[in-house]
Amino acid sequence: MLAILIAGAFALLGTLIGTRFAIRVLVRRGYGQLIRDDGPTAHHTKRGTPTMGGLVIIVSVLVAYALAKLATGFTSYGSDPPSASAILLLFLFCGLGAIGFLDDYIKISKQRSLGLRSKTKFIGQVVVGLAFAITAIMWGDDSGRTVITHAISFTRDFEGWELPTVLLMVWVLVLIAGTSNGVNLTDGLDGLATGAATMVFGAYVFINIWQNNQNCLYNPGPKCYEVRDPLDLAVVASALTGACFGFLWWNASPAKIFMGDTGSLSLGGAMAGFALMTRTELLLIVVGGLFVAITASVILQVAYFKFSNGKRIFRMAPLQHHFELVGWDEITIVVRFWIIGGLCVITALGIFYWEWVTGGV
Template identity: 65%
Template sequence: MKAVLLGAAIALIASLFGTPMFIKLLVRKGYGQFIRDDGPTSHHTKRGTPTMGGVVIIGAVLLAYALAHLITLTPATASGLLVLLLMTGLGLVGFLDDFIKISKQRSLGLRSHEKLIGQTVVAVLFAVLALQFPSRGYRTPASTYISFVRDTNVNLAFAGPVIGIILFVLWANLMIAGTSNGVNLTDGLDGLATGASAMVFGSYVLIGIWQFNQNCQTNPSLKCYEVRDPHDLAMVAAAVAGACFGFLWWNASPAKIFMGDTGSLALGGALAGLAITTRTELLVVILGGLFVVITLSVIIQVASFKTTGRRVFRMAPLQHHFELVGWDEVTIVIRFWIIAGLFAAVGLGLFYGEWVVGS
């Protein structure tokens, strides 16, 4: 538990005090956000606001993870390092996208196929490695079983181990693409994605600690959890949540800095990585329900326009619809935070409820 608290505290402090220094660096270099002309007109005042703040979030998490292990004299784990690999790898893809945007002052960074290739390479590397590094002879960071609050009976390796690996890689890519794009689409208003992410990662702190206390390695029972490194995963989640809280101080309205694709892709990747390694792959759909709703709004809008020529919303993603309806930005953010918190609470309730009912 000490490592979890250290991870959260170090990441919070590093992000809180590191962000203003990074803002000064970006301002000095003239790296500001490019605002699309087809977006809400109220956003034009944000043109030039420093972006790529995800660099601070990633750096704070990596620093917190390293120092927490160093202070507690505990070794890093395969699960924790893999989630950090996924987070940092996707953050690098987002950084390249952000850097091209601000250096060339255009709304298009990496081309869609270039971005997809980068995300796929990182996701495939994570998925393949996650099925390696068995602990005590059989437990690996990830599993070929589809999971909800724990592994279900649906095994992707039903036709053999090779097919299982291929199907798991595809499944992991789908999850990673879904969460990273979900956070990316949510990152449209000051503090919205940062605050919502902090809630979801906070939920994973509780899940990781509970799984550690009820783990089959230390507390075998009929309802114990077959998770390889739950305590370390709780520390990773705590570090990410802490970094988000520290960054939110500067990202809340009026934002002094944006996380950019660097941050949104990294946070989405970390979310998918935690879901896969804690064996809560389908539960993340509920825990991160706000991201799902916002993503669905885009899908509905595009599908409706292409099939009927009509738009369901005034603008997608959903938060921009409410802007055009007349809601104040801060009002939208706070109400969406409430929704994000309710989704996280329902997800945690389902997680704990399964254990209570089944015990």
């Protein structure tokens, strides 16, 4: 449990201190955000704000996790190396962050609002996702438990809902692409995605701690969880929570730095990884309800535009920009969306606990 606190504290300090240093470096190099001409006019004042701040989040999480393991990894029983689950989750986190970094770098170096082509970005997500999925279903422990299973899950695996390997790969890719792009779409207002992500990762700290305390390996029973390495996953979740919380100091309105695709894709990938590893895949729809709603607004807008001869449901998508054009202040939108995101997280935790209390009845 000490490792969870250490990881969160060091990640928080890492982004609080590291982001200030990153802002100076990025400003000196002229690595500023480019703004789309077809976006809300109020956003034009943000042109030139440093971007790629997601790099600070990634480095802080990796360093904080390593320090937590070094500080608590040696006991009278021997060393406690990083678990398979943590290694794979960090691989997914960093792999998608690398794709986002390339996207951000191309935007800056070529001075355009579009980076990687959508097809190229999708191919990168598929490669990283497949590498994660294949390794996760093959990496078993001494008891035969793999990092992820073939079953579909809500608060735990559904019995009899196992997918063939090919369909499992597709399911994993859908989750990864959906969450990473969902966070990317949400990252349009100062602090919106960062604050919402902080709450989601905080929820997974509690979920992983609970699953560790009720794990079938240590506490067998009808309500126990067949989840591998839950305590180590809680350490990673704590590091992500702390890193996002510290970054929010600089990213809140008026933002001194943006996370860019480097941050949004990596954080979204981490959310998908937690959902798969904690057997809460469908619960992710509730935990990340804000991201789901914003993504749905884009899908609905595009579909309605195509099938209604150019008509629109919203003044602009994603959803947060619709409210900007309606006349809401940016800070008002962000705070109200944070409230919605927090309610989604609380509801998901309530569902998770209710299922354990009732035994799924």
